[in-house]
Amino acid sequence: MDFDPTTHSHRRLNPLTGEHILVSPHRTKRPWLGQVEPPQSPSLPRYDPQCYLCPGNARSGGQKNAAYDSTFVFENDFAAVLPPPGPAAPPAPHPLLTTEPVQGGCDVLCFHPRHDLTLARLALPDIEKVIAEWVNVYRRRGAQEHVKYVQIFENKGAIMGCSNPHPHGQVWSLSTVPSIPAAELTNLRQYSLSTTAASSAPTGPKGRPCLLCEYVHYELTVPESEGRIVVKNEHWVALVPWWATWPFEIMLLPHHRHVPSLAHLAPAEKASFADALSRVTKRYDNLFSCSFAYSMGMHQRPTPPGAAQTADETAADEENIAHLHLHFAPPLLRSASVRKFLVGFELMAEAQRDLTPEQAAARLRGCSEVHYLDAIGKE
Amino acid sequence: MDFDPTTHSHRRLNPLTGEHILVSPHRTKRPWLGQVEPPQSPSLPRYDPQCYLCPGNARSGGQKNAAYDSTFVFENDFAAVLPPPGPAAPPAPHPLLTTEPVQGGCDVLCFHPRHDLTLARLALPDIEKVIAEWVNVYRRRGAQEHVKYVQIFENKGAIMGCSNPHPHGQVWSLSTVPSIPAAELTNLRQYSLSTTAASSAPTGPKGRPCLLCEYVHYELTVPESEGRIVVKNEHWVALVPWWATWPFEIMLLPHHRHVPSLAHLAPAEKASFADALSRVTKRYDNLFSCSFAYSMGMHQRPTPPGAAQTADETAADEENIAHLHLHFAPPLLRSASVRKFLVGFELMAEAQRDLTPEQAAARLRGCSEVHYLDAIGKE
Ligand SMILES: [Zn+2]
Ligand SMILES: [Zn+2]
Numbered sequence: 001m002d003f004d005p006t007t008h009s010h011r012r013l014n015p016l017t018g019e020h021i022l023v024s025p026h027r028t029k030r031p032w033l034g035q036v037e038p039p040q041s042p043s044l045p046r047y048d049p050q051c052y053l054c055p056g057n058a059r060s061g062g063q064k065n066a067a068y069d070s071t072f073v074f075e076n077d078f079a080a081v082l083p084p085p086g087p088a089a090p091p092a093p094h095p096l097l098t099t100e101p102v103q104g105g106c107d108v109l110c111f112h113p114r115h116d117l118t119l120a121r122l123a124l125p126d127i128e129k130v131i132a133e134w135v136n137v138y139r140r141r142g143a144q145e146h147v148k149y150v151q152i153f154e155n156k157g158a159i160m161g162c163s164n165p166h167p168h169g170q171v172w173s174l175s176t177v178p179s180i181p182a183a184e185l186t187n188l189r190q191y192s193l194s195t196t197a198a199s200s201a202p203t204g205p206k207g208r209p210c211l212l213c214e215y216v217h218y219e220l221t222v223p224e225s226e227g228r229i230v231v232k233n234e235h236w237v238a239l240v241p242w243w244a245t246w247p248f249e250i251m252l253l254p255h256h257r258h259v260p261s262l263a264h265l266a267p268a269e270k271a272s273f274a275d276a277l278s279r280v281t282k283r284y285d286n287l288f289s290c291s292f293a294y295s296m297g298m299h300q301r302p303t304p305p306g307a308a309q310t311a312d313e314t315a316a317d318e319e320n321i322a323h324l325h326l327h328f329a330p331p332l333l334r335s336a337s338v339r340k341f342l343v344g345f346e347l348m349a350e351a352q353r354d355l356t357p358e359q360a361a362a363r364l365r366g367c368s369e370v371h372y373l374d375a376i377g378k379e
Numbered sequence: 380m381d382f383d384p385t386t387h388s389h390r391r392l393n394p395l396t397g398e399h400i401l402v403s404p405h406r407t408k409r410p411w412l413g414q415v416e417p418p419q420s421p422s423l424p425r426y427d428p429q430c431y432l433c434p435g436n437a438r439s440g441g442q443k444n445a446a447y448d449s450t451f452v453f454e455n456d457f458a459a460v461l462p463p464p465g466p467a468a469p470p471a472p473h474p475l476l477t478t479e480p481v482q483g484g485c486d487v488l489c490f491h492p493r494h495d496l497t498l499a500r501l502a503l504p505d506i507e508k509v510i511a512e513w514v515n516v517y518r519r520r521g522a523q524e525h526v527k528y529v530q531i532f533e534n535k536g537a538i539m540g541c542s543n544p545h546p547h548g549q550v551w552s553l554s555t556v557p558s559i560p561a562a563e564l565t566n567l568r569q570y571s572l573s574t575t576a577a578s579s580a581p582t583g584p585k586g587r588p589c590l591l592c593e594y595v596h597y598e599l600t601v602p603e604s605e606g607r608i609v610v611k612n613e614h615w616v617a618l619v620p621w622w623a624t625w626p627f628e629i630m631l632l633p634h635h636r637h638v639p640s641l642a643h644l645a646p647a648e649k650a651s652f653a654d655a656l657s658r659v660t661k662r663y664d665n666l667f668s669c670s671f672a673y674s675m676g677m678h679q680r681p682t683p684p685g686a687a688q689t690a691d692e693t694a695a696d697e698e699n700i701a702h703l704h705l706h707f708a709p710p711l712l713r714s715a716s717v718r719k720f721l722v723g724f725e726l727m728a729e730a731q732r733d734l735t736p737e738q739a740a741a742r743l744r745g746c747s748e749v750h751y752l753d754a755i756g757k758e
Contacts (some may be wrong), residue, residue, distance in 0.1 A: 003466040003480065009459065010468070011479040011555060019558040022481060024459040080388065080403040080724070080731060087382040089389070094597045096590070097621045100390040101382065102401060151728045161720030170723065176390060178728035179398040211475070218473045242476045297727025329726055341540030342721070344549065345459070347708055348676025349530045350557035352459060 006356055014243035015191070015211060016184045020350055021243050027354040044116035044165055053166035055113045065110075070126070071133040072110040079106035081174055084146050103146050104174040109133055111167035118156070118167050118291055120281035120371055127274040131262075134171075134298070135270075138262045141173035142304030149177045149302050157293020159331060159339055169296070181299045187211065188321045202257045205317040212323035215242075216255045228361040230283065235269045236276035240361040245351040246329045247340055248287065248360050252276055253325035260320040261301035279369050280328070286367040290336035300324040385735055393622035394570070394590060395563045399729055400622050406733040423495035423544055432545035434492045444489075449505070450512040451489040458485035460553055463525050482525050483553040488512055490546035497535070497546050497670055499660035499750055506653040510641075513550075513677070514649075517641045520552035521683030528556045528681045536672020538710060538718055548675070560678045566590065567700045581636045584696040591702040594621075595634040607740040609662065614648045615655035619740040624730040625708045626719055627666065627739050631655055632704035639699040640680035658748050659707070665746040669715035679703045 003010075011020045052059045056067045061077030081104040092098045111130045112122055119127060134152055141150045154169035155162045177185065191211035192204055201217030204210035216237050219229055230250060231238040238252040254269060265273065284292035301322040331339040333355075346352050368375065382389075390399045431438045435446045440456030460483040471477045490509045491501055498506060513531055520529045533548035534541045556564065570590035571583055580596030583589035595616050598608055609629060610617040616634040619627070633652075638644060644652065663671035680701040710718040712734075725731050747754065 001464075001466040003469045003478070005469075005478065008465055009461060009481045011481050013477055013479075015475050019562075020479075020555075022459065022553075022557070026461070027457055027459060078406055080401065080406060082388060082405070085380075086387055087380040090382045090384075093601075094594075096394050096594050096597065098392055099382070099384065100392075100399075102388045102390050149728075151724060153723050153727050155723035160722045161718075162722075172724055172728070174401075176399075178401070178724075179730070180728050183398075215473075215475050218475065222472075295722045295726045297723075299727075327727060339540075343539045343541075343674045344532050344534035344676075345530060345551055345557075347674045348532050348678075348706060349551070349559050 006359070011350075012243045014241075014245075015215075016187055016243075017180070018183065018187060021245055022350050022352040023356060024352060024354050025356050025359075028359075046114050046116050048115045048166070051115055051164060051166050053108070053110050053164060053168055054115050068110065069113055070129050071112070073107055073133060073137060076106035076108050076170070080172060081106060084175075100176065102175055104172065105141065105144075105147075106173070107137055107141070107171040109137065109169045109171060111169065115166050118165075118281065118285075119154075119277060120285045120292070121373070122167070122278070124271075124274050124278060127278055128270060130169075131270050131273055131277075135262045135265070137171050138300075138304055141171065142263075144173070146175045147173045147303065149174050149181060150300075150304065151178060151181070152298040154294075154296040156296070157291065160293045160295055162293075165291075177302050181302075184299055185302070185322060188323065189318075192321055204258045204323070205320045210258050210321070210323055212253060212325060213255075213258050216253060220255060224365075225362075226358065228357050230361055230364040231276055231279045233272045233275050233279075235272040238276055238280045240357040240364070242357060244357045244360065245342075245353065246331065247333045247353060247355050248284070248330050248364060249357075250280060250328040250364075251325055252280060252328070253323065258320075259324045260322045261304060261324055262298075263301075263304050264324070282369050282371045283364050283367040284328075284330065286370075286372050287364060288332060288336040289372050290332075292330055293332065294328050294330035296326055296328050298324070298326050385738070390729075391622045393620075393624075394594075395566055395622075396559070397562065397566060400624055401729050401731040402735060403731060403733050404735050404738075407738075425493050425495050427494045427545070430494055430543060430545050432487070432489050432543060432547055433494050447489065448492055449508050450491070452486055452512060452516060455485035455487050455549070459551060460485060463554075479555065481554055483551065484520065484523075484526075485552075486516055486520070486550040488516065488548045488550060490548065494545050497544075497660065497664075498533075498656060499664045499670070500752070501546070501657070503650075503653050503657060506656055507649060509548075510649050510652055510656075514641045514644070516550050517679075517683055520550065521642075523552070525554045526552045526682065528553050528560060529679075529683065530557060530560070531677040533673075533675040535675070536670065539672045539674055541672075544670075556681050560681075563678055564681070564701060567702065568697075571700055583637045583702070584699045589637050589700070589702050591632060591704060592634075592637050595632060599634060603744075604741075605737065607736050609740055609743045610655055610658045612651045612654050612658075614651040617655055617659045619736040619743070621736060623736045623739065624721075624732065625710065626712045626732065626734050627663070627709050627743060628736075629659060629707040629743075630704055631659060631707070632702065637699075638703045639701045640683060640703055641677075642680075642683050643703070661748050661750045662743050662746040663707075663709065665749075665751050666743065667711060667715040668751050669711075671709055672711065673707050673709035675705055675707050677703070677705050 006025045009024045058064050081102050084103045086101050086103050089099050138150050141147050151172045188211050192208040202213045228239045235254050235256050237255040238250050241251045301319050333340045385404045388403045437443050460481050463482045465480050465482050468478050468480050517529050520526050530551045567590050571587040581592045607618045614633050614635050617629050617631040620630045680698050712719045
């Protein structure tokens with residue numbers, strides 16, 4: 001009996017986190033348990049007087065938004081972390097009960113003044129403005145002496161708990177590297193010291209191997225029809241990773257060279273970043289003909305270049321082991337209304353999926369790059 | 380300025396997983412954003428002819444349930460893993476793309492014939508029957524040669540994606556130790572080898588320190604009003620751990636001695652396990668006057684005692700480093716209808732909470748141990 005990844009249950013290792021995912025491909029044959037609902041009909045106004053993100057509106061903190069006409073950044077009125085100074089850590093009552101004070105700041109980034117748009121429906125120049133704003137906030141927050149990590153993310157869709165559809169993301173800047181990027185950095189560092197045979201992939205600082213350069217280089221050699229790549233352009237690749245947890249999870253990253261952070265992107269790389277983002281989000285919306293919900297998170301270099309801490313070149317090299325990448329974690333599974341829940345065995349033991357990453361990539365490759373709402377207008 | 384854990388944002392380390400949780404207690408003062416809904420009125424029938432778990436009913440796989448009158452176990456008709464034999468792993472096309480075949484079996488455990496009950500509303504003798512069934516399945520599956528880990532869990536409530544309210548749990552038995560219990564075992568092992576000063580807490584194999592024996596021993600010394608303990612009896616403690624992720628997360632574990640697994644429980648310990656389970660789930664239901672949704676998972680010793688692999692005494696000691704405990708992960712935050720979402724920053728960077736574990740424990744301690752549905756009848 002030969003092993004067939006679409007038939008036999010198996011585990012795949014996520015080398016970024018060190019955790020496994022249990023794949024149960026035979027279960028895709030089980031009877032349909034969810035319900036099917038008609039595609040959502042989008043009926044959002046271009047401007048919502050009740051929306052605290054629309055231009056000119058008042059927020060619950062009392063402040064008023066600018067009458068902005070492209071992107072707009074403001075500090076979250078109810079930030080999860082506050083700027084320094086703060087008190088020192090108290091003594092631990094027991095070695096198992098340690099406390100580490102955290103400082104920083106939380107920003108909200110409106111992608112566009114129009115309430116009814118999303119990244120998938122923005123024109124490329126508008127997406128480039130969002131990218132420019134990400135670069136700005138990464139540099140500005142990263143230059144603050146107490147900031148060690150700038151976490152850029154977007155949480156989109158009511159089923160993700162995001163009640164406001166106005167296109168926006170968030171940026172939390174912290175005096176500490178959060179657990180997940182910290183684990184990834186540890187694994188990237190370990191890989192860079194490993195003796196894995198060199199390929200012709202790009203390399204990280206000091207010519208040492210980069211886990212993500214290596215991985216994406218390998219994926220580019222797999223014939224498209226068998227592989228995991230969804231979107232590819234001159235500088236960027238979007239793929240369903242070998243170790244994907246979410247049914248249609250995507251990792252978006254530069255493939256042509258080792259890029260530690262947003263601040264390292266050349267103008268041409270930013271333009272093709274916009275192209276890749278647009279194509280990925282359009283395919284997502286087209287998959288189930290709905291505004292596709294997801295959490296997106298960007299992982300990159302801690303404390304950006306230019307900050308005081310990076311004057312030491314060796315330290316900078318060490319931090320440059322990071323390879324810029326975006327994770328998209330969408331919960332939808334079979335239709336606009338049937339979602340995956342990360343509960344039970346997955347919350348208590350190990351992530352699990354039925355559909356293989358290769359099957360998910362094939363589904364996404366089969367989607368159009370013309371947004372379904374625009375396609376309707378054109379037919 | 381003194382550090383105040385109810386005012387200043389900070390991180391706490393989860394020593395079981397090695398991950399941190401970001402606590403933002405000042406945010407509990409932010410304006411109310413969720414809605415309040417009236418308590419659900421339970422109107423489930425004692426028997427539902429459409430339920431695939433009720434006694435005597437047919438399941439979608441075609442089989443028929445026994446006309447059971449206490450607990451009932453059957454093999455899941457659409458199991459996530461299948462019994463051996465299976466094919467060997469294929470060669471990895473690249474060191475980053477490894478495949479590990481997984482075998483095993485998935486069982487469903489009905490807690491009670493009545494469709495309208497839950498653990499919170501079962502009489503103690505009925506909960507003892509559930510515990511006896513857990514012990515049985517742990518022993519039976521653990522004795523299978525290919526099984527390395529028996530993961531017992533319960534996923535309860537529609538907001539957890541569990542569409543069937545019939546009281547039941549699941550047991551997935553695998554040829555591998557899943558990621559989360561594996562990480563916990565690594566950290567328990569590391570702690571047992573550490574030189575942390577000895578306390579008067581119980582110890583693990585060979586008199587070495589046990590992380591959980593130590594932790595729970597410390598928690599028992601904290602004055603109740605400042606502490607994290609919710610329920611306590613002769614053998615068991617339920618507490619909101621120092622590092623809790625979910626608003627009302629609870630860890631339930633034996634405190635009086637090191638207990639590696641269900642198979643190590645003495646009869647008196649099983650009886651007080653039932654008492655603790657009953658009191659925890661009643662408090663949960665009373666918190667927001669609803670049938671409280673949660674995922675519960677039990678972590679314990681891999682490959683149960685008695686299985687062939689444990690003949691070697693040193694190996695057995697090594698495995699006995701596990702300390703039996705249950706995690707309860709409930710999503711509700713402020714009412715029967717306002718939940719926490721683990722998305723955005725939490726999915727991409729680090730778990731985060733506003734309410735401190737101490738505040739959550741105080742709320743749960745303030746709840747009655749008479750179930751609200753029974754209290755109504757008695758007034
Ligand atoms: Zn990452
Ligand atoms: Zn555990």
